[in-house]
Amino acid sequence: MFKSLRVGFTGLVIMATLAACGSTGTTTTSTNPTSSTSGSSATMPAATMVATAMPAATDATMSATMMAPTTAATMSATMMATATDATMSATAMGSTAMTGGAMSGKLTVAGSSALLPMMQEAAKEFQAKNSGAQITVTAGGSGAGRTQVCSGQIDIGDSDVKLSSDERSKLNCADAVETPVAIQAFAPVANKKGPGSVNNLTKDQLVKIFNGTSKNWKEVGGDDQAIVLVNRAKGSGTRSNMAKFLFAGDDKQFATGASEEDNSETVRQTVSQTPGAISYLGFAYLTNPDIIALQVDGVKADKADIQSGAWKIGGPGYAITKGKGSELAQAFIQFVTSSDFQNSDAFGKLGFVPVQK
Known part of the structure; x- marks a missing residue:
């Protein structure tokens, strides 16, 4: 009887183990500056959870335990019920699961290119702690982030500004x-050819440049070089922040520029390659040696001036979910706002300031 029982139980364990071997995979880290997908992903199926929770008993253990046939039947029924419960639970959670206390599943994050470097870094670190999580981070602009999260195309929308009341209504995003x-x-940033020795502009000078009144750098003390406006596309949170500073929020006062770009990296490249060009970028992009970050009214563009309140262009960046979001989305946002991440060297080097000092 003991031999028969050992064979029966071992068979159950083997069946559970074989069922668990059907889902493995890896992901790669993208080199695209507007996309980041890193870490490994292996969402644990229900059968794996059962097999992991109940390791196979050894022959010695089984031999030492006096078990009636009815007990073996009870064990079999219990294991089947547990597997069913785990399957139902995994199905209900969608692409999110808990594996040994760590998070797993897939998460899509898109929107603000100004926030992109920080969110990419956060995704890399979160996946290092949660090997079963696969987080894809892309840019596209704050407007796209708000629209796509409200329509359910992505899990988290990054934005440099909040949803307007009109957007909440039109996008069915009241929650x-x-x-x-x-x-x-x-x-404000510029190509090295144009400003000349000028590294500081007043707010009034910037207003006249971006509304098209000033057309040559020599009008503000620079070289005899035509000013080339490079704007962000309408709906961009970066553009909205500049409009708030320059034009009290009236986006229509921006002059039509040579181009309107969808993301910060394209702006950086365009400005660095175009003599006379001027635009605006988030602090995470200011360290590039091919562009000049201009002071405003004698205040330098650096982290210390943001913290002191001396720098006037900017504000909070937001991670937006429709409703509370999935368990994985909530966990990721909690990690991004944690003191450990916000006070880390990686976060600080990007020029951001913690939301909570």
Whole structure:
């Protein structure tokens, strides 16, 4: 009887183990500056959870335990019920599961290119702690982030500004949850050819440049070089922050520029390659040696001036979910806003200021 029981129980364990071997996979880290998908992903199926929770008993253990046939039947029924419960639970959670206390599943994050470097870094660190999580981070602009999260195309929409009341209504997004994830700032930037020795502009000078009144750098003390406006596309949170500073929020006062770009990296490249060009970027992009970050009214564009309140262009950046979001989305946002991440060297080097000092 003991031999028969050992064979029966071992068979159950083997069946559970074989069923568990059907889902493994890996992901790669993208080199695209507007996309980041890193870490490994292996969502644990229900059978794996059962097999892991109940390791196979050894022959010695089984031999030492006096078990009636009815007990073996009870064990078999219990294991089947447990597997069914685990399957139902995994199905209900969608692409999110708990594996040994760590998070697993897939998460899509898109929107603000100003927040992109920070969210990419957060995704990399979160996946290192949760190997079963696969987080894809892309840009596209704050407007796209707000629209796509409200329509259910993505899990988290990054934005440099909050949803307007009109957007909440039109996008059917009254239940949106907007979590501040960083204090960010924006600065005017220029190609090295044009400003000449000028590294500081007044707010009035910037207003005249961006509304098209000033057309040559020599009008503000620079070279005899035509000014080339490079704007962000309408709906961009970076553009909205500049409009708030320059034009009290009236986006229509921006002059039509040579181009309107969808993301910060394209702006950086365009400005660095175009003599006379001027635009605006988040602080995470200011360290590039091919562009000049301009002071405004004698205040330097750096983290210390953001913290002191001396720098006037910027505000909170937001992670937006429709409703509370999935368990994985909530866990990721909690990590982004944690003191460990916000006070880390990686976060600080990007020029962001913690949402909570």
